[in-house]
Amino acid sequence: xxxxxxxxxxxxxxSAPVVRRRRLGPGKPIRFGAAIGPVLLLVIWxxxxxxxxxxxxxxxxxxxxxxxxxxxxxxxxxxxxxxxxAQRALIGLAFGIxxxxxxxxxxxxxxxxxxxxxxxIQIKRAIPSLALLPLLILWLGIGESxxxxxxxxxxxxxxxxxxxxxxxxxxxxxVELAQTVGLSQWEFVRRVVLPGALPGFLLGLRFAVTGAxxxxxxxxxxxxxxxxxxxxxxxxxxxxxxxxxxxxVVYGTLGLLxxxxxxxxxxxxxxxxxxxAS
Amino acid sequence: xxxNVGLVTVQVRDLVRRYDDRAVLxxxxxxxxxxxxxxxxxxSGSGKSTLLRALAGLDHDVDGSGELAVPSQVSVxxxxxxxxxxxxxxxxxxxxxxxxxxxxxxxxxxxxxAGREQAWPNELSGGEQQRVALARSLVREPExxxxxxxxxxxxxxxxxxxxxxxxxLCAAHQPAVLLVTHDVDEAIVLADRVIVLDAGxxxxxxxxxxxxxxxxxxxxxxxxRSRLLDALGVSV
Numbered sequence: 072x073x074x075x076x077x078x079x080x081x082x083x084x085x086s087a088p089v090v091r092r093r094r095l096g097p098g099k100p101i102r103f104g105a106a107i108g109p110v111l112l113l114v115i116w117x118x119x120x121x122x123x124x125x126x127x128x129x130x131x132x133x134x135x136x137x138x139x140x141x142x143x144x145x146x147x148x149x150x151x152x153x154x155x156x157a158q159r160a161l162i163g164l165a166f167g168i169x170x171x172x173x174x175x176x177x178x179x180x181x182x183x184x185x186x187x188x189x190x191x192i193q194i195k196r197a198i199p200s201l202a203l204l205p206l207l208i209l210w211l212g213i214g215e216s217x218x219x220x221x222x223x224x225x226x227x228x229x230x231x232x233x234x235x236x237x238x239x240x241x242x243x244x245x246v247e248l249a250q251t252v253g254l255s256q257w258e259f260v261r262r263v264v265l266p267g268a269l270p271g272f273l274l275g276l277r278f279a280v281t282g283a284x285x286x287x288x289x290x291x292x293x294x295x296x297x298x299x300x301x302x303x304x305x306x307x308x309x310x311x312x313x314x315x316x317x318x319x320v321v322y323g324t325l326g327l328l329x330x331x332x333x334x335x336x337x338x339x340x341x342x343x344x345x346x347x348a349s
Numbered sequence: 350x351x352x353n354v355g356l357v358t359v360q361v362r363d364l365v366r367r368y369d370d371r372a373v374l375x376x377x378x379x380x381x382x383x384x385x386x387x388x389x390x391x392x393s394g395s396g397k398s399t400l401l402r403a404l405a406g407l408d409h410d411v412d413g414s415g416e417l418a419v420p421s422q423v424s425v426x427x428x429x430x431x432x433x434x435x436x437x438x439x440x441x442x443x444x445x446x447x448x449x450x451x452x453x454x455x456x457x458x459x460x461x462x463a464g465r466e467q468a469w470p471n472e473l474s475g476g477e478q479q480r481v482a483l484a485r486s487l488v489r490e491p492e493x494x495x496x497x498x499x500x501x502x503x504x505x506x507x508x509x510x511x512x513x514x515x516x517x518l519c520a521a522h523q524p525a526v527l528l529v530t531h532d533v534d535e536a537i538v539l540a541d542r543v544i545v546l547d548a549g550x551x552x553x554x555x556x557x558x559x560x561x562x563x564x565x566x567x568x569x570x571x572x573x574r575s576r577l578l579d580a581l582g583v584s585v
Contacts, residue, residue, distance in 0.1 A: 244431055247407055251425040252445045252489070262444060266435040343435045343469045 163222025171230025179238030237271020364415035375549035424486030553580035
């Protein structure tokens with residue numbers, strides 16, 4: 072800055088050089104920072120296994136896990152168990168979504184519906200769905216229906232809560248608009264209520280998907296004869312930590328994948344909001 | 350328009366609306382002829398929005414009495430454009446009348462938004478959004494257009510353009526109009542008749558006979574304006 076600029080600025084050029092303040096924020100992001108932690112864990116795991124510091128009976132080496140996964144895929148056990156698990160999760164999820172949305176609509180659109188439904192569902196929310204297992208086993212046995220109902224019960228609550236909240240927070244100005252343009256009840260639901268509640272529903276869906284996998288893990292370890300959870304439970308009896316880890320990796324991958332799918336749906340379905348963010 | 354053919358589009362007799370025993374409208378009488386443009390002035394809390402909402406049939410749980418006759422085709426333009434953010438511009442225009450897509454396109458063309466049919470409302474400026482709202486109300490071919498401070502949220506330049514647009518649209522479609530505003534100049538520029546509401550009663554009415562285009566530089570304009578400001582209790 073030259074000293075011939077504004078008179079007010081002249082003083083600044085003659086004063087001491089600007090002191091660089093200490094940075095208090097975390098600073099610039101590190102490239103590929105998200106990968107550093109997992110890679111570090113993998114390195115420790117490999118080094119520990121190679122040096123014999125980690126007992127193979129406690130935790131199999133990474134390469135054993137990889138070859139075991141290869142064997143499981145080669146003899147088809149992994150695929151068939153995965154298919155069974157995925158089927159359970161998807162059926163439970165599908166029924167849970169339908170139930171959650173229908174209940175949210177009834178309770179969101181009518182005061183009577185809310186009075187009748189909302190209380191019991193809030194109570195149900197306070198009870199972890201897994202705590203209902205003993206009762207469900209007594210009622211439904213240990214077959215597929217018990218498993219699917221357990222998943223469903225874990226799924227419908229977040230769908231209901233978030234869809235209902237989405238419904239109730241639709242701007243009342245839009246309701247007024249719907250009245251002035253003379254929308255019928257059904258058109259109102261289709262044009263205003265459902266799209267307005269969609270962001271809430273999709274948020275609920277993300278929780279629901281996570282919840283579905285969680286319930287799946289538990290129900291598959293109760294007297295199952297198939298599924299990833301059964302495969303792991305069987306491995307436990309024989310002390311095969313490599314198979315258990317393969318199961319964990321599969322669960323983790325499924326969780327990440329399904330969350331990515333829901334987020335993709337979110338981006339597509341809410342493209343009208345993206346224009347705000349971008 | 351079964352009830353009032355040819356004579357009046359809107360007939361209000363001794364309309365009373367109360368909130369918590371406080372009369373917001375306290376015996377309002379008002380007739381609006383077909384195609385007549387009436388501007389309704391009033392301070393905040395004078396009851397002008399309440400009157401508009403009563404005419405729009407939006408005052409469900411409000412206590413009151415009086416007679417009210419409005420045509421079957423009533424459109425409302427609000428201060429905010431009130432476009433559904435999740436519906437594209439054309440879908441907003443033909444909301445509830447999906448069979449009128451072609452008319453919707455024409456309407457958008459009329460308000461100068463041809464080619465923006467597939468835009469999201471968020472992609473439009475405030476003035477453009479309000480033009481979409483105008484298209485949405487006119488595509489229904491209303492006999493009565495109710496407008497609640499429709500230009501209140503717009504900047505001054507955009508507002509002037511919107512005045513011209515509204516005049517053009519009203520000339521083309523000939524609806525009866527009730528425009529609620531707090532802008533005295535806007536009322537004089539646009540309306541055939543200006544009425545002033547105070548404490549729930551109509552306290553003044555001015556028929557505006559100034560030739561178009563109306564300008565604030567016109568001495569007649571200044572005279573009307575000072576009478577209206579008087580009625581509003583503002584001394585200048």
